[in-house]
Amino acid sequence: MIAELGHYALVLALLIALVQTTVPLYGAARNDFSLMGVAQPAATAQFIAIAIAFGALTHAYVTSDFSVINVAENSHSLKPLLYKISGVWGNHEGSMILWVLILALFGFAVAQFGIHLPPTLKARVLSVQASIGVAFLGFILLTSNPFLRLDPAPIDGRDLNPLLQDPGLAFHPPMLYLGYVGFSMAFSFAVAALIEGRVDPAWARWVRPWTLAAWIALTAGITLGSWWAYYELGWGGWWYWDPVENASFMPWLSGTALLHSAVVVEKRDALKSWTILLAILTFALSLMGTFLVRSGVLTSVHAFAVDPERGLYILAILVLFVGGALIMFALRAPSMKLGGLFQPISREGGLVMNNLLLSVATATVFIGTLYPLFLDATTGQKVSVGPPFFNATFVPVMIPLVLLMAVGPMLAWKRGDLSAAMSRLWFAVALSFGISIFVFWLHSNEPLTPVIGFALAGWLAGGTLKEFADRIGLFRDRLSKSLSKARRLPRSAYGMTLAHLGLSIFICGAVADSAWRTEVVINAKERDKTSIAGFEAQLESVNRLEGPNYHLERATVVIRKNGEYVTRVFPERRFYPVQQMPTTEAAIYTTLLADVYVSLGEGSKDQGWTLRLWYNPLIPWIWTGCLIMVLGGLISLSDRRLRIGAPFKRAHKKVQENGLLENA
Amino acid sequence: MVENRLFMLILAIIVSIPLNASAVEPSEILQNPQLELRARNLSQNIRCLVCQNQSIDDSNASLARDLRKIVREQLVSGASDSEIYEFLIARYGDFILLRPPVKATTYILWYGPLFIFFAGLSLSVLFLIRRKRVLPEEPLSPKEQEELSSLISGKEEG
Amino acid sequence: MRKLIYLGPLLFFIITAVYFALPILKGKDPRILPSAMIEKNIPDLNLPPLLETKQGIDKQALMGEIQLVNFFSSWCGPCRTEHDFLMRINKSEIIPIYGINYKDKQNAAKAWLLDLGDPYERIGRDIDGRTAIDWGVYGVPETYLIDKHGRIQYRHVGPLSESIFKEKISPVIKALRKQTNG
Incomplete structure (x- = not known):
């Protein structure tokens, strides 16, 4: 009975999502407020309906209702309760329900918290978000319905893959999906902006917290997964460059780029079309991950049961949404108004380099992951692209990025003074040099690779700490003044400092482990x-x-x-x-x-x-570093400025109209 | 070919870092620690064909064990690393190498990222130049900026 | 011209999507690998017999005639699946099959053949699996088609069936026989 209820709830959610896709979009085009107003209650109702379906499936798992095929195939009555619950998303069908639940959750959150959003933008964002829901709810109902019954019911189930019966992995998928699916919000905002034909700093101010939330969850999800691989697979390794790992890493890299480029849109009204493109591509990479794991076009140790029909369906969704968004991008982006001007040596310039390098890093993982597919389809030859390839290509891209990370935050917006920044970097140089000497002294008769790695980590930590110290005038002003400056510093500044320090700690862990294990x-x-x-x-x-x-x-x-x-x-x-x-x-x-x-x-x-x-x-230190990055993200997310866009919007608009720009 | 040399230089600085540990059994380990180290490094670059995304060093599969033994036997009999790779490629093709060889069919793989970097760099430069032409706006002097920010904060409060 | 740059991401995406669709539409299993041994001479081998009544296999035995070489094991499930079809080939005398018993216990293999029948001309024992590695075998069952000069012409991975034989192997055999006659 309850399983059927779940099934009906899914159908209902699909119908609501259809309404939420069409009516507000039409309303926004006609500037009809009552039609646009449909979006908010629809988003709430859609979320409730999917939550009911999710609850029904969880109920079937907890009560071990083996008359439901999905439960019989993936659960067992003797399994501990935690793994009965995590079994819900430990299989393809259930994981798709979690997918749409999170998708609807984000829509619901925008409906609830987006009070200051302009009504047309809000209606369009919710409409785009719901259209993704339509596609995936349709996918679930047509190809992957978890509520199908089995008659007669078996006495007991076939159990969940034992590797997944682990606390670390129980929470890994929900975190990962919060990240993957969270990027749908950036996508919806990007498409809505393309429909409106307008991107302004306020837009970036609304997109950033959603992107940041997704990024935090994805970082936590990947960290959990890697930690799990470390202690559960029993080889002591923590990253294998497996296609499925790469599938989660690519949206992380481009999502990181997006976080940084959105700052430029917000502060300087520049890089607008690029940021839109990044938002589309980041979600495209998330969808691609969903596709790769389920289609079986690549071989991986982690893949779900493979089904070509499902693979084609997800590919169709990918083509429809990403293809559609990119067509709109090709049509609308060229006519987008150009934003603020800046010199190559400036904070913006640094962030452009950041985006370039992160994009190249994403491309490296992309090419490496998909090259076997490409070569097989083109020439019929098989090739393996394994960890040795990624270590040889990915690391060289990261080095200039880390070098840049210490310099970039010290450059002023618009027109930076490189020599001034360089003279502030003495601390980074000193720390880098000090750590290198120390490491060299510890391991003097070994290869120099780890010394280079630690020098980089020291450089990054030194630059980040010095930038923070300068901001609060540490050692320059009296301590009490510095402390009060530190109190007034925006939380996003703390966020950045912590995230960059976290990376430095991560680098130490990764370098030490690979060199001296x-x-x-x-x-x-x-x-x-x-x-x-x-x-x-x-x-x-x-x-x-x-x-x-x-x-x-x-x-x-x-x-x-x-x-x-x-x-x-x-x-x-x-x-x-x-x-x-x-x-x-x-x-x-x-x-x-x-x-x-x-x-x-x-x-x-x-x-x-x-x-x-x-x-x-x-x-x-690998996981500590990642957790510090997550913490930095959370602190930045709690920044009040990120949550209220409206008062700022007016100010920005005025400035834009005068062709002048705020220098924050 | 300048790109090529630059790339090789970067590669030379950052030698590939093996991250994985192993499934090697105690009985397999060679007496000579130097040979054993070479065996481990070789094994990490050789793909376990049965288990797909693992090196033979990571895999418990029986074929992986046999290949590990062959690698060690050949090392003991004095074979060079490249001779061992040749031996395996002759039987299983390039697929068995986790680090694909640089050749015509893998140029895109190895040099694609570098190409994307330079393409992206030139595009960014082009856009910057064009923006300068389209928006020939004089940058504000520090004094003007101060006036402007006070203007903005004034408006915000008001 | 400038506007064309904005079409770049779309074009790139379309190409990627095509490459995603191809393997699904063609029904390709990425785990199946082509053999590196095609058109190469069979490697040296000298395998002891499995049965007292039949000889073992050396390189000479595999020369001079178009034939199949089948790697099998009594512990391998898919080998059981294909065994019935191998028996039918043997009966119809389309092509002789040589068996290489891969990493098996002698008694288990004998009992297996006694139970299911013996479709092989000769059977050699590959006790340590080294012969299989020389042939590029990565999982039993695998079946190789050898021409009369002792060159490997085709390899099939996984259990053989009538449809696979008709589609993939028969045409190669026919072409080889034509060459010989013509």
């Missing part, structure tokens, strides 16, 4: 010892136990340093009988400076077990 593989019987990076590890015992829906072998490994007890860790090997699949659960002892990572392999009491140990220096 050590590994020991042994065959150990109980009581056997080995040593790694100054730690001694002893296999105490291995016990067979029973989990809620799996069997397991759990090893007890004692870690000592200089003969003194440090900790005990418990790596596991699990076997999930329903899916007939083993998983490894690595045990990690972390100090903030390094992880000792222990993974239990196959074996027996007589033969001994394969024990793999890694010493991963600074690896916690």
